[in-house]
Amino acid sequence: MKEALTRKFDQARPIDFTPEESDFLRESLRKAVGIALNKDVAEIADEALIFDDLGLDSIDVFDVLEQLSEEFGAQVALDEIPNDLIYGKEGITFQDFADALLEYFRTAPASQAN
Numbered sequence: 001m002k003e004a005l006t007r008k009f010d011q012a013r014p015i016d017f018t019p020e021e022s023d024f025l026r027e028s029l030r031k032a033v034g035i036a037l038n039k040d041v042a043e044i045a046d047e048a049l050i051f052d053d054l055g056l057d058s059i060d061v062f063d064v065l066e067q068l069s070e071e072f073g074a075q076v077a078l079d080e081i082p083n084d085l086i087y088g089k090e091g092i093t094f095q096d097f098a099d100a101l102l103e104y105f106r107t108a109p110a111s112q113a114n
Contacts (some may be wrong), residue, residue: 002072009074015105026098032067033094036060046095051088056097058087076101080110 001024008015017025027041034041037054050056056064068074084092085100 006072009072009105012109013105014108017102017106022102025102028068028071029064029098029101030094032064032071033060033097035067036063044094046093048094049090050092050094050097052090054094056088061086074105076104077109080104 001021005017005021005025008017008021030041030044033039033044033050033054033056037044037056037060039054044050044054048054065074065076068076078086081104082100085097
């Protein structure tokens, strides 16, 4: 699965993920958040408030994105990510965070959207 995702990330956005690939990426994000926060992945439930309860901050978000880059070659244009996902916003769950990042990869870059 990792090799297939790495090949997809080598291509330009938008990326079409299978449901299995989406699940694999979500779990990879969960692991990356766990590493960034020094928490067991079992503590990172889908409904956990990622900034409020888990304590994720912008430095941790950059760490998570760096881990994605190292694992899959996934590059993120920070100016295309909502500030709420980088700097935090009350009430964002892990599921919201993961879904928003997956949606970023599923959409064309802003320069192509025009």
